[in-house]
Amino acid sequence: MGIYDVPATELIDGVAEEFKATLQQPDFIKWVKSGAHRERAPLRPDWFYVRAASILYRVYKDGPVGTESLRTYYGGKRNRGVRPEKFKKASGKVVRACLQALEKEGLIKKAKKGRGISAKGESFLAKKAKEVAVKIKDRKPIVKELKLNKGIKDEAAAEVKKALKGQDDKEKAKKEGAEKKKEAPKKEEKSNE
Numbered sequence: 001m002g003i004y005d006v007p008a009t010e011l012i013d014g015v016a017e018e019f020k021a022t023l024q025q026p027d028f029i030k031w032v033k034s035g036a037h038r039e040r041a042p043l044r045p046d047w048f049y050v051r052a053a054s055i056l057y058r059v060y061k062d063g064p065v066g067t068e069s070l071r072t073y074y075g076g077k078r079n080r081g082v083r084p085e086k087f088k089k090a091s092g093k094v095v096r097a098c099l100q101a102l103e104k105e106g107l108i109k110k111a112k113k114g115r116g117i118s119a120k121g122e123s124f125l126a127k128k129a130k131e132v133a134v135k136i137k138d139r140k141p142i143v144k145e146l147k148l149n150k151g152i153k154d155e156a157a158a159e160v161k162k163a164l165k166g167q168d169d170k171e172k173a174k175k176e177g178a179e180k181k182k183e184a185p186k187k188e189e190k191s192n193e
Helices: 008-022 047-062 067-074 092-105 119-138 147-192
Strands: 076-078 086-088 108-110 115-117
Touching: 008 047, 008 119, 047 067, 047 092, 047 115, 047 119, 067 092, 092 108, 092 115, 115 119
Parallel strands: none
Antiparallel strands: 076 086, 108 115
């Protein structure tokens, strides 16, 4: 089971749970937004760990990446009121803090340009992917249909089918009537001759 064989969101959430025990969150994270394009700070209290896990996944996926490319990836459109939206990059300080924390753990290493995944980081992601795959396999599929609404839906569907059938019958009767009218004058012409 490879890293790409599991959903990225499940993998990132699993890695973030692991980071809660190993990574240390900087003090400034409590007060900052994730970028200039946001109006408020993230509501999720563990957002730094999720961002660090996502950055580790991006470094694995995109090869050596720098701070600026990650800022662009995590950026978004800024709401400027009645004026058109403009793209703004994400916070560079947050991205750098995540990269430094991951480098301190030995999961990524400095490359010629930017940072790349280390052997330890790749094996860590592969191990987490296997764990996530086992969790997903054991999970039961969620059925989102309520039994109460099912009866209502069936009744409505039956009424619609009945109405459509009635319309089809009327259209057939009109066509048959029109054909009979066309045939009737032809018979009268033959009898006159």
